[in-house]
Amino acid sequence: MKIVFAGTTPFSAFHLDLLIKSKNEVAAVFTQPDRKSGRGKNLKPSPVKTFSEKERLQVIQPKSLRNNPEVIEDLRTISPDLILVVAYGLILPAEIINLPKFGCINIHASLLPRWRGAAPIERSILEGDNKGGITYMKMDEGLDTGPIMKLLPCSIDEDEDSESLEKKYQNLSQVELTSFLKDLVEGRVKEVKQNTELATYAEKIEKQETEIFWEQEPVEHIERKIRALFPKYGAFTFFGDKRIKILNSTKASISHPLSPGELSEKGGALYVGCQNNQSLRLQSLQIEGKKAVNAEDFIKGNAEKIFRIKKFSSSLEN
Numbered sequence: 001m002k003i004v005f006a007g008t009t010p011f012s013a014f015h016l017d018l019l020i021k022s023k024n025e026v027a028a029v030f031t032q033p034d035r036k037s038g039r040g041k042n043l044k045p046s047p048v049k050t051f052s053e054k055e056r057l058q059v060i061q062p063k064s065l066r067n068n069p070e071v072i073e074d075l076r077t078i079s080p081d082l083i084l085v086v087a088y089g090l091i092l093p094a095e096i097i098n099l100p101k102f103g104c105i106n107i108h109a110s111l112l113p114r115w116r117g118a119a120p121i122e123r124s125i126l127e128g129d130n131k132g133g134i135t136y137m138k139m140d141e142g143l144d145t146g147p148i149m150k151l152l153p154c155s156i157d158e159d160e161d162s163e164s165l166e167k168k169y170q171n172l173s174q175v176e177l178t179s180f181l182k183d184l185v186e187g188r189v190k191e192v193k194q195n196t197e198l199a200t201y202a203e204k205i206e207k208q209e210t211e212i213f214w215e216q217e218p219v220e221h222i223e224r225k226i227r228a229l230f231p232k233y234g235a236f237t238f239f240g241d242k243r244i245k246i247l248n249s250t251k252a253s254i255s256h257p258l259s260p261g262e263l264s265e266k267g268g269a270l271y272v273g274c275q276n277n278q279s280l281r282l283q284s285l286q287i288e289g290k291k292a293v294n295a296e297d298f299i300k301g302n303a304e305k306i307f308r309i310k311k312f313s314s315s316l317e318n
Contacts, residue, residue, distance in 0.1 A: 001102070001185060004078060005048075006030040007086040013047040013085045014170045015177065020055060022178045024231050027078045028058040032089055036143060066093050069292040075099055082184075085139065088296060092117040094141050107177075111151055112137060113199035116144035120168075121162050123202035125228035128220070132156045136171045136180055138191055147191035150180055159250075161227040205233055212237045212246065213314045214261035219274035223251055234286070237261075240305065244312070245286040252281035261311040265303075268296040272312060 001024045005016050008031050019026055029052045037044035045053075052059045064069050072095055075083075085092065085103040097104050110120035112135040117123075124132050133153035140146040152172040156165060183189050210233045212222055226235045226249050234245035258264055258273025265271070270282045286292040287302075299306065 001025070001081040001181065002027050002079070003085075004028050004030065004075065004083045004100075006083060006088040006090075006092075007048045007112060008032045008046045008089050009087045010047045011109070011166055011170065012086040012088070012288070013051040015084070015173055016048060016051060018173060018177050019084065022181065024181060026057055027080055028056075028060055030062070030073070030088065030090075033061045033063055040081045062090075065090055065096060072096065072099075082181075092139060097139050097141065097226050098157055105149065105184075106137045106139050106144070106146070107173065108137055108144055109166070110202065111135060111153055112148055113194040113196060115200055115202040117202040118204040120202040121165050122228045122233075123163060123200075124156060125160060125165065126221075126224050128224060130156050130158075130166065132169075134172055137198055145194060145196070147193050149184075149189050149191055150176070152176055159227070160228045161232050161248075172179040177272075189246045205229070210235055211315060213316065214272070214274060214312060215316075217275070219251060219276075219278040219280060222274060223249055223280060237314065238317075239287065239302075239312055240309050243288045245288075245292075246282055246284075247286060247292055248284035249282050252279050254279050259311075261313055263306055263309075265299050265306060268299065270299055272296040 003019060003024050004027055005019060006012065007016060015027065029048060031046045031048040034045050035041040036042065045222050047176055049059050049061070054168050060071070060074060062068055065071055075096060076099070080100045082100050082102040083096070085104055085106045092104060093211055108120065110124060111133045115123050131153060133151060135148055136150040137144065138146045138149055154168050154172060210229055212225065212235050226246050229235045230247055234247060236243050236245045238244065252271060254264065254271055257277035258271065258279055260271040260275055263270065271279045272282060273279055282295050
């Protein structure tokens with residue numbers, strides 16, 4: 001098949017690599033425009049663009065696909081059999097969706113109709129789901145509303161974070177994507193309409209959601225938040241006047257109860273209090289402007305400050 005690929009993220013780039021290794025032709029790659037990044041606010045290409053340039057693929061970077069006759073003309077000239085979309089981030093209008101022979105197929109990181117939308121991996125962990133997977137879906141004009149072509153389920157473990165779950169999902173496609181595309185060409189793929197009554201929505205992660213509020217949030221929610229937001233966002237709190245990300249933690253039982261946000265260190269282990277006399281053991285942390293460290297190194301580097309400040313706080317307290 002002649003395929004146009006559309007994607008932006010590392011998850012997308014992984015799937016593009018699978019596509020290149022298959023017997024299909026990648027005729028062009030669509031990815032989002034370069035974005036300003038880092039302290040210098042220099043333009044940075046997407047992971048998909050970086051990968052595509054190494055593979056010498058044609059890269060197209062429109063700001064929008066709506067009312068864009070130039071892009072439509074490019075696609076008509078290419079005349080792809082299929083457009084494969086993986087975490088692209090731009091909406092495809094009907095004139096693009098209906099252009100290829102086999103339409104547009106989206107690889108979505110949830111078992112649809114659960115977690116339609118922008119942040120399915122993070123939301124599934126935040127909600128405490130124990131089952132997840134990916135969906136190969138025929139695209140229509142709705143938000144992840146098209147018919148299901150293939151479901152690839154897997155478990156979500158109790159200690160799963162967004163990074164480990166994404167790798168699981170990549171492994172599913174590594175096994176299944178090439179055979180799925182072969183089945184599609186040979187007419188063996190069936191389309192199943194989604195049950196809209198079961199739909200849930202994975203809203204984009206907003207900045208204010210990434211802060212930990214020790215007084216207001218149950219320990220289970222905080223622990224899931226830390227896992228869900230690692231590594232892309234990082235759940236954060238305040239240590240004095242410094243913002244600090246909590247990268248890894250586990251629920252813990254200790255002999256003396258701690259108030260919400262209160263810190264305690266014992267034998268190289270660092271604990272923080274939560275609601276209802278419950279605690280988390282913190283395993284990896286990162287103060288703004290510094291490298292991530294394990295709890296033992298954090299204690300060594302901040303012993304005086306831990307003794308003096310004694311707790312983490314939130315923006316509501318600062």
